[in-house]
Amino acid sequence: MRSRHVSCVIHADPGRVYDVVADPDQLPRWAAGLALAEVTRDGDTLVVASPMGEVRVRFVPRNELGVADHDVTLPSGTTVNNPLRVVPHPDGSEVVFTVRQLDLSDDDFERDCTMVAADLERLKGLVEG
Numbered sequence: 001m002r003s004r005h006v007s008c009v010i011h012a013d014p015g016r017v018y019d020v021v022a023d024p025d026q027l028p029r030w031a032a033g034l035a036l037a038e039v040t041r042d043g044d045t046l047v048v049a050s051p052m053g054e055v056r057v058r059f060v061p062r063n064e065l066g067v068a069d070h071d072v073t074l075p076s077g078t079t080v081n082n083p084l085r086v087v088p089h090p091d092g093s094e095v096v097f098t099v100r101q102l103d104l105s106d107d108d109f110e111r112d113c114t115m116v117a118a119d120l121e122r123l124k125g126l127v128e129g
Helices: 014-021 024-030 106-128
Strands: 003-010 040-042 045-050 053-059 070-073 079-082 084-089 092-100
Touching: 003 106, 014 024, 014 084, 014 092, 014 106, 024 045, 024 106, 079 092, 092 106
Parallel strands: none
Antiparallel strands: 003 092, 040 045, 045 053, 053 070, 070 079, 084 092
């Protein structure tokens, strides 16, 4: 299984970036690979209409470290862990998302990495714009 760290530098304070990343209501504004519409809640679990169908998402609790890891339970019942970090950068912040190949073909893995990069660019536009 391969992993790739996809990142984007955002010219904003890490706390400000983390506030957007960790806010489930912001997901449809930047995370098109995960949320296509408004997020609903079932306790601590988010129910999200995604390109993969309806998924259930659980984020780690908010924290001072910039960690926004989340588990996504796919329609098939498979749960995928997604490491996501907001870290300080000399130009503001860097957001790092780890994409894992798991059961994906090489082409699907590349497509996922491209989608994550596009999501991070949307996040950059949202925070900087």
